[in-house]
Amino acid sequence: xxxxxxxxxxxxxxxxxxxxxxxxxxxxxxxxxxxxxxxxxxxxxxxxxxxxxxxxxxxxxxxxxxxxxxxxxxxxxxxxxxxxxxxxxxxxxxxxxxxxxxxxxxxxxxxxxxxxxxxxxxxxxxxxxxxxxxxxxxxxxxxxxxxxxxxxxxxxxxxxxxxxxxxxxxxxxxxxxxxxxxxxxxxxxxxxxxxxxxxxxxxxxxxxxxxxxxxxxxxxxxxxxxxxxxxxxxxxxxxxxxxxxxxxxxxxxxxxxxxxxxxxxxxxxxxxxxxxxxxxxxxxxxxxxxxxxxxxxxxxxx
Amino acid sequence: xxxxxxxxxxxxxxxxxxxxxxxxxxxxxxxxxxxxxxxxxxxxxxxxxxxxxxxxxxxxxxxxxxxxxxxxxxxxxxxxxxxxxxxxxxxxxxxxxxxxxxxxxxxxxxxxxxxxxxxxxxxxxxxxxxxxxxxxxxxxxxxxxxxxxxxxxxxxxxxxxxxxxxxxxxxxxxxxxxxxxxxxxxxxxxxxxxxxxxxxxxxxxxxxxxxxxxxxxxxxxxxxxxxxxxxxxxxxxxxxxxxxxx
Numbered sequence: 286x287x288x289x290x291x292x293x294x295x296x297x298x299x300x301x302x303x304x305x306x307x308x309x310x311x312x313x314x315x316x317x318x319x320x321x322x323x324x325x326x327x328x329x330x331x332x333x334x335x336x337x338x339x340x341x342x343x344x345x346x347x348x349x350x351x352x353x354x355x356x357x358x359x360x361x362x363x364x365x366x367x368x369x370x371x372x373x374x375x376x377x378x379x380x381x382x383x384x385x386x387x388x389x390x391x392x393x394x395x396x397x398x399x400x401x402x403x404x405x406x407x408x409x410x411x412x413x414x415x416x417x418x419x420x421x422x423x424x425x426x427x428x429x430x431x432x433x434x435x436x437x438x439x440x441x442x443x444x445x446x447x448x449x450x451x452x453x454x455x456x457x458x459x460x461x462x463x464x465x466x467x468x469x470x471x472x473x474x475x476x477x478x479x480x481x482x483x484x485x486x487x488x489x490x491x492x493x494x495x496x497x498x499x500x501x502x503x504x505x506x507x508x509x510x511x512x513x514x515x516x517x518x519x520x521x522x523x524x525x526x527x528x529x530x531x532x533x534x535x536x537x538x539x540x541x542x543x544x545x546x547x548x549x550x551x552x553x554x555x556x557x558x559x560x561x562x563x564x565x566x567x568x569x570x571x572x573x574x575x576x577x578x579x580x581x582x583x584x585x586x587x
Numbered sequence: 588x589x590x591x592x593x594x595x596x597x598x599x600x601x602x603x604x605x606x607x608x609x610x611x612x613x614x615x616x617x618x619x620x621x622x623x624x625x626x627x628x629x630x631x632x633x634x635x636x637x638x639x640x641x642x643x644x645x646x647x648x649x650x651x652x653x654x655x656x657x658x659x660x661x662x663x664x665x666x667x668x669x670x671x672x673x674x675x676x677x678x679x680x681x682x683x684x685x686x687x688x689x690x691x692x693x694x695x696x697x698x699x700x701x702x703x704x705x706x707x708x709x710x711x712x713x714x715x716x717x718x719x720x721x722x723x724x725x726x727x728x729x730x731x732x733x734x735x736x737x738x739x740x741x742x743x744x745x746x747x748x749x750x751x752x753x754x755x756x757x758x759x760x761x762x763x764x765x766x767x768x769x770x771x772x773x774x775x776x777x778x779x780x781x782x783x784x785x786x787x788x789x790x791x792x793x794x795x796x797x798x799x800x801x802x803x804x805x806x807x808x809x810x811x812x813x814x815x816x817x818x819x820x821x822x823x824x825x826x827x828x829x830x831x832x833x
Contacts (some may be wrong), residue, residue, distance in 0.1 A: 309803045313820070316588055329805070337808065337815045342796040344806040346633045346657075353798060358815060492796075497749040502632055554799035555627065555634055557673075558590065 286566045287578035290324070290546050293471035294521050295380060295407045295545060297324035300536060300579060301564050304527050305330050305384035305410065305450075306355065310369040312399035314553075317378035318480075318561050322438050324340070326373070327382040327548060328411050331400075333392045335361035341419060345483040345492040350529070352503025353552055354495040356387055356417040363397045370405050380407020384450070386415055390438050393425075397439040399508035408445050409527075411470075412434065414452030414477035416499045423477075426452045429464035436468035448525060450474035451516075454504075458512050459519035472523040473516055474548070476509045502551040503529045510542050517543025517584050533563050533570040540579065541586040588618035588675045590802055593647060595668045598661075602728040604653045605696065606662050607640070612672065614642040620681025620704035621772070621792055621824045624649065625800035626726035627671040634673065635661070636800050636819070638700040638772075638792075640729075647674075650699035650728065676800050677823050680704050680790055682711065686768030690783050691713040691738075692755045694773020697731050700792065701772055702736075709736050715770070716762050717741070719753035720777065724748035725787055769827070779832055792824045801818070 287300040303311075305327040314320050338358030345352040359365065369436075373381065383400040387393040393411065400406050413426030413435060420583070425431045426449075436449055449465040453460055453476040462473045478499025483492040491497070509528020516524055526544025530536060531552040539547045552559035576582055593612030600605045601812070617624075617639055624647070624711040625634040635657045640824030641648035642671045653662055659822075682704070684776055696788050698719045717733045733740040738785060742750030743758035751758045771781045778791050782810060795818040798806030802820030809818055811829040817823060 306805075307799075307803060307804070313802045334813075337810055338805065340808065341809070342632070344798045346601070346631065346794045349632060351632055351798065353804065353806055355805045355808075358808055360814075544813075551632075555592070555632065556802060556806050557799070557803070 286571055287566060287580065290580055292525065292546050295325070297447055299324045299567065300540065300546040301560055301562050301567070302327055302382065302525070302546055302548045302575060303553055303560050304548035305412070307550045307553040311373045312367060312376055314557055317557050320377050321379065322564050324546060325379060325382050325385050325407065325559055326425055327357055327379060330357045330360050330386045331362050331365045331396065332357055332383045332386050333362055333396050335359065335364065338488070340494040341493050342494055343498065345498065347481070347483065347500060347502065347504065349485065349504035350500055352483060352498040352500050353478070354493045354498030355417055356495070364397050366399060366403055370403060374405055381405055382408045382410050382448070384410045384412050386412040388418070390435055393408060393435060394442055398442045401443050401445055406445060408448060409451050410448045410474050411439060412450050412477070414450050416452065416454060416478055416480050416501065417495065417496070421483060423452045423454065426461065427455050429461050432461050433464040433468045436465045436470050439495065440469040446471040448472040448474045450477055452477050453512055454480050454509060459515045462472060462516040463519050466520045466522050472520060473520060474525040475511050475529065476528045477514060479505055480507065493526060500531065503531050505529045506535060510539060513539060513544050514542040514586065517587065533566040537570060537574065537576070537582065540582050541584070543584040545583055545587065578581045588673060590671065590673050593682065594757070595664055595666050595670065595673050596646070597666055597771065597803065598664050601650070603725040605726065605728050606651055606653065608649045608651065608661070608664070609764055610647045610670065612676060614645060616646050616675025617642045618675060620707050621679035621700045622675060622677045623800070623823065625673040625676055626633055628657055631660065633798065634800060636676070636797050640699040640702050641706070642703065650696065652766065652814070673800060677819060678821065680792070680824050682707055686711065686788070687762060687772060688764060688766045689768045690759060690763045690766035691715045692720070692759065692769065692771045693718070694755055694777035695726070695803065696737050697773030697777070697792070701770065702729055704770055705736050705738050709738065714738055714794055716766060718743065718755045718758040720758065720773070722746065727766045730805040754780055756780055759784070760780050773790055773809050782827065789827045790824050791830060793822055
């Protein structure tokens with residue numbers, strides 16, 4: 286049975302990747318199981334300068350999901366490269382995916398330049414879709430022109446594959462994916478979280494200090510699937526599909542919609558073994574469905 | 588840190604909105620007082636973090652306050668039911684210090700993790716003085732349990748309906764000897780009041796809304812003099828000298 290997939294030149298032993306922001310820098314999970322079984326790891330969103338992120342509370346529960354407004358807390362690209370990646374490298378020997386965010390084109394470019402020089406980093410995921418920061422993140426990803434300009438700029442400094450991570454909070458995600466492809470992106474990651482909110486009935490105020498946040502979890506799976514399906518029809522470059530994936534069956538469904546690989550996000554937070562268990566059960570589910578090689582089904586629903 | 592099933596042995600009301608749940612399972616990951624468990628509740632997406640009140644052999648005791656839909660669901664659970672727990676989460680209190688006369692101050696449900704702490708301190712011969720602060724008499728719990736460990740225990744209530752009228756620091760004034768070390772757990776205003784009242788070294792246990800409970804999501808961070816820390820992983824217990832108040 287074949288589980289290996291290729292992502293714009295990056296060979297993965299299986300298509301399952303923990304999503305950025307739900308797996309830290311990976312090593313916490315190494316306490317629980319051998320994380321080398323993971324196809325790759327999308328690291329916590331990283332910016333040029335260290336960031337604390339938004340005020341707390343920044344987590345709220347929803348039916349079949351959750352809202353976060355962490356706001357890109359991270360120690361900054363230099364500390365990620367000098368401290369976090371070496372710590373992870375003690376437990377994980379495959380190439381990882383750096384998730385890069387920023388507040389200006391220069392910042393994105395500088396971070397990509399630094400990431401490009403790190404041997405453990407196999408690809409860069411350009412986060413132009415964080416809903417939790419102002420004047421950055423998502424503001425680059427909600428207009429096709431901005432996405433084009435930024436992709437083009439970072440592509441100039443990257444020799445590693447570039448995946449652009451798109452926001453679902455747009456009217457036409459396919460046109461933005463197309464703009465990224467035209468600008469030279471090697472692949473598209475989708476979807477980031479959906480903007481949402483909750484209100485505390487006792488205080489009559491938003492639960493989240495920042496009022497709004499990114500909604501994720503199984504509730505958003507159908508939305509993510511539909512968007513992957515649409516983007517697959519618009520671009521030729523590989524797609525990493527994500528949004529509410531919690532089982533091997535979800536992985537297969539996401540790949541049928543057009544994903545070459547799949548990221549697992551919120552599921553990691555409630556069950557740290559989620560990715561491991563999905564990888565373990567994937568061959569069995571494939572067998573039941575008569576799938577020989579997982580790559581055979583990519584885009585099979587079209 | 589460990590993820591394993593536990594069976595509910597009992598689940599009973601012990602004070603107004605306060606329940607004690609005893610569970611049986613593998614407690615081997617629990618290495619310090621002040622750690623917490625994260626409980627998966629059927630029908631809820633996020634787990635519920637609850638501090639460990641006691642852990643001995645395969646018996647785990649939790650005390651929780653009903654504050655929302657998750658804990659409302661928990662209070663309806665009955666003996667024999669099974670729950671999936673993440674155990675051994677958080678750093679817990681460090682009792683290795685040079686102090687001789689520790690004082691424990693708990694506010695409301697914050698009294699719960701201090702019980703295991705008191706037990707461990709008594710085992711080392713450093714029996715702590717204990718002050719437990721509550722809003723009113725009907726919310727008081729655990730006072731006799733601390734006393735039977737051999738701890739002098741003072742109760743304060745905000746409305747004066749039992750014990751000393753006032754807050755936990757007011758109760759501390761009753762003791763004749765000055766402590767040389769503070770352990771504190773409670774809501775943030777209470778932690779701040781204790782911090783201001785005692786210019787002594789000590790450890791303060793914080794709570795925050797959590798996503799994962801084991802350090803992956805950065806949902807529960809707080810700023811300290813040593814940078815951003817995760818309440819769930821780097822805490823919930825922080826030393827006095829690193830605290831920064833908003």
